[in-house]
Amino acid sequence: MGASLPTLFRRPAILWSVLAAALAAAVVTVLLVVPGTDDGPADGNGDYLDASLPVDERVDDLLSRMTIEEKVGQMTQVTVGAIDPYPTDVAEYGIGSLLNGGSEALFSTAEEWAAMIDGHQAQALDTRLGIPLMYGIDAVHGNTAIPGAVVFPHNIGLGAAHDPGLAGRAAAVTAAETRAAGIHWTFAPCVCVARDSRWGRTYESYGEDPGLAFEYAGPVVQGYQGEDLAANTSVLATAKHYVGDGGTAYGSSTTEDYLLDQGVTTLTEDELRSIHLAPFQAAVDAGVGSVMASFSSTDIGGGPVKAHADEYLITEVLKGELGFDGFVVSDWQAVDQLSDDYNEAVRTAINAGVDMVMVPFEYKAFIAALLAEVESGGVSVERIDDAVSRILAQKFALGLFEHPDADTAGAADIGSDAHREVAREAAAASQTLLRNDGDLLPLTGQESIYVAGSGADSIGRQTGGWTASWQGSLNPPTEGTTILAGIQQVAPDAAVTFSEDASAPVEGADVGIVVVAEDPYAEGVGDAGAGDHDMAVSEADAAAIATVCGAVECVVIVVSGRPVEIEPHLGATGAGSGVDALVAAWLPGSEGAGVADPLFGATPYNGRLPVTWPHQTDDEPLNVGDPGYDPLFAFGFGLQTA
Numbered sequence: 001m002g003a004s005l006p007t008l009f010r011r012p013a014i015l016w017s018v019l020a021a022a023l024a025a026a027v028v029t030v031l032l033v034v035p036g037t038d039d040g041p042a043d044g045n046g047d048y049l050d051a052s053l054p055v056d057e058r059v060d061d062l063l064s065r066m067t068i069e070e071k072v073g074q075m076t077q078v079t080v081g082a083i084d085p086y087p088t089d090v091a092e093y094g095i096g097s098l099l100n101g102g103s104e105a106l107f108s109t110a111e112e113w114a115a116m117i118d119g120h121q122a123q124a125l126d127t128r129l130g131i132p133l134m135y136g137i138d139a140v141h142g143n144t145a146i147p148g149a150v151v152f153p154h155n156i157g158l159g160a161a162h163d164p165g166l167a168g169r170a171a172a173v174t175a176a177e178t179r180a181a182g183i184h185w186t187f188a189p190c191v192c193v194a195r196d197s198r199w200g201r202t203y204e205s206y207g208e209d210p211g212l213a214f215e216y217a218g219p220v221v222q223g224y225q226g227e228d229l230a231a232n233t234s235v236l237a238t239a240k241h242y243v244g245d246g247g248t249a250y251g252s253s254t255t256e257d258y259l260l261d262q263g264v265t266t267l268t269e270d271e272l273r274s275i276h277l278a279p280f281q282a283a284v285d286a287g288v289g290s291v292m293a294s295f296s297s298t299d300i301g302g303g304p305v306k307a308h309a310d311e312y313l314i315t316e317v318l319k320g321e322l323g324f325d326g327f328v329v330s331d332w333q334a335v336d337q338l339s340d341d342y343n344e345a346v347r348t349a350i351n352a353g354v355d356m357v358m359v360p361f362e363y364k365a366f367i368a369a370l371l372a373e374v375e376s377g378g379v380s381v382e383r384i385d386d387a388v389s390r391i392l393a394q395k396f397a398l399g400l401f402e403h404p405d406a407d408t409a410g411a412a413d414i415g416s417d418a419h420r421e422v423a424r425e426a427a428a429a430s431q432t433l434l435r436n437d438g439d440l441l442p443l444t445g446q447e448s449i450y451v452a453g454s455g456a457d458s459i460g461r462q463t464g465g466w467t468a469s470w471q472g473s474l475n476p477p478t479e480g481t482t483i484l485a486g487i488q489q490v491a492p493d494a495a496v497t498f499s500e501d502a503s504a505p506v507e508g509a510d511v512g513i514v515v516v517a518e519d520p521y522a523e524g525v526g527d528a529g530a531g532d533h534d535m536a537v538s539e540a541d542a543a544a545i546a547t548v549c550g551a552v553e554c555v556v557i558v559v560s561g562r563p564v565e566i567e568p569h570l571g572a573t574g575a576g577s578g579v580d581a582l583v584a585a586w587l588p589g590s591e592g593a594g595v596a597d598p599l600f601g602a603t604p605y606n607g608r609l610p611v612t613w614p615h616q617t618d619d620e621p622l623n624v625g626d627p628g629y630d631p632l633f634a635f636g637f638g639l640q641t642a
């Protein structure tokens with residue numbers, strides 16, 4: 001039997017009134033301390049608006065004030081195209097982040113970008129707690145969303161340069177030209193390790209050797225994020241795609257029309273760690289603020305697991321073992337791939353450790369699904385709090401609470417000569433000389449030069465994918481100097497004839513330069529054999545090589561995101577027969593003069609292959625160290641000139 005009540009309380013009327021008072025007091029107490037109730041407005045004294053406090057204290061204070069709806073809103077990233085018709089939804093749903101995919105050039109100037117972002121920011125600030133939003137974009141080789149911004153060589157060319165410091169300087173210029181437009185966050189660098197050059201994202205990799213990505217990750221992350229993430233020249237960086245995106249097997253893609261991209265990487269765990277995980281350790285050690293999960297899957301023994309669903313690799317390894325304290329963002333609509341049951345897909349991704357979901361369209365459905373999962377216990381409040389804390393910490397570090405609106409002071413430097421010089425230096429350093437019979441190169445610049453090929457006068461081909469649009473464009477996607485113009489600029493005394501298809505007479509020229517090129521592509525669209533793209537030289541470019549190199553001494557320059565099947569077009573070695581000199585130019589970006597510089601000896605050739613160059617496409621995957629390794633040109637190969 002329980003203890004007896006004191007006499008006073010044995011009279012029902014008194015007992016009930018005392019109980020009622022106690023209950024009322026309890027309810028009031030609960031309301032005051034239950035997270036999510038506003039314990040009075042923040043005034044900047046000792047609360048999350050107090051910039052003098054350490055970030056973790058500001059995060060804890062803000063988190064304690066947030067409702068579950070506000071927390072889930074912070075985990076929601078929406079494409080700007082989906083929110084534009086409903087701008088007040090940023091406030092109504094407390095959306096934490098916006099983006100536009102594919103580095104789309106939605107506006108012409110930094111000021112217009114800033115005005116658009118500030119407009120959405122005003123909505124975010126017009127909320128109970130005034131939590132600013134983050135805007136993200138794929139400024140992966142320059143802020144190509146702004147015509148006239150500098151476009152750097154894609155990562156594969158930077159890898160050929162074997163100069164992580166230079167890549168870091170390129171990232172710093174990109175960061176400045178991105179934040180000047182009011183954009184806070186770039187989805188770069190890709191620290192993917194491309195193991196099969198048939199992959200349409202090979203050019204986003206620094207190369208097939210994980211040591212390259214490992215060496216580049218730190219300097220590039222620091223280039224983007226700077227010493228102070230709140231500076232108007234810094235942006236939040238993203239190490240992507242976690243993990244193993246570059247190791248998928250040909251034909252394993254889970255996405256229709258693709259062959260490699262978004263496929264399955266089947267390795268032992270040790271192999272996965274040594275090849276694909278190592279670069280993320282370097283990025284984490286450099287303080288990267290976000291990591292993007294990969295569309296692909298890994299199979300380390302127990303069958304394929306989608307990266308977005310992999311609690312072991314995201315939470316135990318990335319966040320636990322590697323010590324990553326930033327936030328994990330999903331890839332574009334990647335959560336939808338996890339299950340036909342959307343609630344299950346959301347639950348799986350969030351419980352695996354995804355902190356922010358790039359929805360990016362049906363944000364109301366995402367928010368409803370996640371709230372329902374929290375309500376049902378499918379996702380714990382602790383997991384939500386962990387995710388939101390990680391996101392808020394980066395927003396505080398970005399200085400968004402103090403300076404939520406764009407600072408376009410740096411807009412005047414977008415496309416500046418100083419910035420272009422860095423891009424030209426990077427393009428020149430990436431040039432990789434693979435043949436130089438008779439020491440044809442460097443040229444003197446006094447020659448009569450015949451220039452042909454599809455890549456000679458095409459900003460679209462020399463910048464490649466992720467340039468002003470997802471897939472890039474053959475219509476000039478941005479301003480820049482073509483390789484032809486670069487030749488004319490670097491060798492003003494040369495007599496230059498240009499005939500893209502080599503239909504003009506070649507006779508009389510001292511030397512020919514044939515610039516063959518891939519058309520731009522991105523992601524699985526570029527998977528060789530998947531659709532319009534392969535690793536062959538186009539018929540027109542092959543014909544131009546035959547015409548020009550059959551008539552005069554010639555240089556073939558390959559503008560591509562990966563090796564191409566060049567061997568059938570090289571002809572015999574030896575001066576005066578076939579192709580005398582061969583240069584891999586990769587995707588050099590907007591500064592075509594950088595391709596011309598080593599051609600005329602203004603800078604030396606010093607590039608070295610970051611990927612193996614196969615005899616033929618079907619030799620892939622072919623990587624240094626493979627048994628029976630027999631490439632056309634080996635990983636690390638490159639001729640030097642003075």
Ligand code: GLC
Nearest residue numbers: 100101102138187240331332
């Ligand atoms: C894409 C890419 C990713 C990019 C994101 C946003 O699908 O996989 O690299 O950052 O979507 O555009």
